[in-house]
Amino acid sequence: MAFHEYATILSVFFIFMSLLTFTYRHQKERSIIPTNWPIVGMIPSFIVNVNRLHDYITEFLIHTGGTFMWKGPWFSKMNMLMSAHPLDIQHVLCKNFNNYPKGDKFREMFDIFGNGIFNSDGELWEINRKVTMSVFKRSEYHYLFETIIWHKVEKGLLPLLESTFVQGMEIDLQEIFERFAFDITCKLFLDHDPKSLSLDFPYIPCQKALLDVEEVIVYRHFTPVNIWKLKRFLRWGDEKKLINAWKSIDDFIYKCLARNHEYNNMKGEHREKQFVFLTTFMREIREERCDFADPTKLLRDTLLSLMIAGKDNISSALSWFFYMLAKNQNVEDKILKEIHAHLEVKIGVRWNEKELGQMVYLHGAINETLRLFPPVALNHKSPLQQDILPSGHKVNQNTKIILAFYTMGRMKSIWGEDCMEFRPERWFAKGGGIKHEPSYIFPAFNAGPRTCLGKDMSFYQLKVVIATIVYHYHVELVKGHSVLPAHAIVLHMKHGLKVRLTKRREANRI
Numbered sequence: 001m002a003f004h005e006y007a008t009i010l011s012v013f014f015i016f017m018s019l020l021t022f023t024y025r026h027q028k029e030r031s032i033i034p035t036n037w038p039i040v041g042m043i044p045s046f047i048v049n050v051n052r053l054h055d056y057i058t059e060f061l062i063h064t065g066g067t068f069m070w071k072g073p074w075f076s077k078m079n080m081l082m083s084a085h086p087l088d089i090q091h092v093l094c095k096n097f098n099n100y101p102k103g104d105k106f107r108e109m110f111d112i113f114g115n116g117i118f119n120s121d122g123e124l125w126e127i128n129r130k131v132t133m134s135v136f137k138r139s140e141y142h143y144l145f146e147t148i149i150w151h152k153v154e155k156g157l158l159p160l161l162e163s164t165f166v167q168g169m170e171i172d173l174q175e176i177f178e179r180f181a182f183d184i185t186c187k188l189f190l191d192h193d194p195k196s197l198s199l200d201f202p203y204i205p206c207q208k209a210l211l212d213v214e215e216v217i218v219y220r221h222f223t224p225v226n227i228w229k230l231k232r233f234l235r236w237g238d239e240k241k242l243i244n245a246w247k248s249i250d251d252f253i254y255k256c257l258a259r260n261h262e263y264n265n266m267k268g269e270h271r272e273k274q275f276v277f278l279t280t281f282m283r284e285i286r287e288e289r290c291d292f293a294d295p296t297k298l299l300r301d302t303l304l305s306l307m308i309a310g311k312d313n314i315s316s317a318l319s320w321f322f323y324m325l326a327k328n329q330n331v332e333d334k335i336l337k338e339i340h341a342h343l344e345v346k347i348g349v350r351w352n353e354k355e356l357g358q359m360v361y362l363h364g365a366i367n368e369t370l371r372l373f374p375p376v377a378l379n380h381k382s383p384l385q386q387d388i389l390p391s392g393h394k395v396n397q398n399t400k401i402i403l404a405f406y407t408m409g410r411m412k413s414i415w416g417e418d419c420m421e422f423r424p425e426r427w428f429a430k431g432g433g434i435k436h437e438p439s440y441i442f443p444a445f446n447a448g449p450r451t452c453l454g455k456d457m458s459f460y461q462l463k464v465v466i467a468t469i470v471y472h473y474h475v476e477l478v479k480g481h482s483v484l485p486a487h488a489i490v491l492h493m494k495h496g497l498k499v500r501l502t503k504r505r506e507a508n509r510i
């Protein structure tokens with residue numbers, strides 16, 4: 001090829017790229033509303049923003065006053081009505097609850113959860129919820145929960161943090177919280193401590209598998225149904241990852257169930273009389289006189305929902321909390337002051353709920369974290385019957401509705417001009433204590449009849465862990481480490497939370 005032909009090809013390529021860049025920049029400047037292209041819909045803007053999904057959704061939702069119909073490719077059935085409008089949230093989750101079940105499409109996408117509480121609707125959900133709530137209310141359950149948490153803090157978390165401090169190591173605090181919460185959840189619900197929070201960070205397939213599940217399910221939301229189903233059929237790509245994760249999780253849960261079954265069949269003198277969650281749960285399910293074709297499968301489904309709820313929401317909340325703390329020195333100082341004012345910290349002294357309840361500033365700081373980084377950042381709904389949302393949008397059986405909880409925490413119209421500031425004082429009630437915000441305005445724990453069943457437990461656990469760490473260590477972010485939300489159904493950090501610890505006494509802070 002002659003030189004002038006090369007030059008022509010290069011010039012055409014250069015002009016084409018310049019035009020593309022110009023169009024993209026112009027488009028971005030002109031409007032942050034995604035362009036609806038022929039055939040491919042809004043997929044190009046999704047691809048451009050795939051690494052900042054929650055902020056992308058937040059930008060266009062704030063720009064459009066809180067609701068927006070996002071269009072997928074032609075014939076892909078991917079159109080989604082996104083809403084961060086408090087009245088829409090109240091309508092869907094509370095006032096018109098019966099018209100917005102999880103539904104078959106949700107169950108299809110979250111198939112690994114089977115008939116567990118997250119996936120079920122109608123009578124099955126009612127039984128699941130009633131029995132779970134009843135077990136959660138038992139005093140033996142509370143005692144077990146508190147004992148397990150304190151044991152893990154004293155024998156797992158603190159020794160591990162001390163060892164990394166002594167060695168002067170950088171640590172990924174998110175990974176530590178994931179392992180910590182995984183061990184607690186397994187011990188509490190499966191009566192088995194996998195000891196993933198050991199100094200050698202053992203590889204436990206089920207722990208990694210739970211994270212893989214969350215990642216793949218998010219991709220399903222933005223992939224045409226037929227395509228992800230085809231990938232599943234071919235056992236290809238991320239769907240293969242899900243199949244493998246499913247197997248690791250089942251192996252782990254069924255092994256624990258078999259161990260418990262053997263234990264229950266032991267004769268008298270070898271069995272201690274103690275509370276075991278899964279035994280009590282199954283007994284209460286039987287008392288409901290429901291005939292489940294496969295009660296063991298129902299138990300497996302319930303346990304999986306509880307493991308995800310207990311492990312991932314807690315580790316996400318803790319990670320984002322310490323990220324915000326590292327960025328807000330004044331908040332850390334005030335929490336430390338509150339710890340010294342209200343909690344007696346001695347080895348072996350365990351704080352009770354009453355003492356932790358006095359930590360109002362800490363409570364406000366946790367709420368601020370959940371407002372800006374709700375672990376369940378998006379919630380997915382579809383109506384049974386045609387309906388009109390308070391924002392004026394018509395919806396029908398084919399409309400996918402995405403409730404954008406992450407966006408809601410960042411709206412000036414809800415939280416005022418300083419909505420992006422981390423300000424625990426925002427949560428102080430005039431007469432003292434914590435200010436209550438209706439759950440359709442602050443839906444971190446969901447709203448309406450499907451409100452989270454673990455809210456009080458979560459505050460207890462979060463306060464114990466945070467107060468313990470803040471009392472002993474100052475947490476500093478590793479310079480240059482970028483913290484970004486990962487793609488997952490729970491809001492984890494993509495590259496973890498890399499930090500260094502300084503012992504309090506050495507930082508001259510007490």
Ligand code: HEM
Pocket residue numbers: 117118129132306309310311313314317370374375376379443444445446449450451452453454455457458
């Ligand atoms: C910071 C911690 C937590 C947050 C932010 C949180 C948030 C939520 C949210 C948003 C939902 C609704 C999910 C949906 O319907 O799709 C939910 C449901 C639920 N959560 Fe939590 N959760 C947390 C911790 C826990 C813990 C520790 C448990 C106990 C193991 C728990 C148990 C449940 C259960 C059983 C449901 C299902 C309720 C139902 O469908 O009736 N959660 N949670």
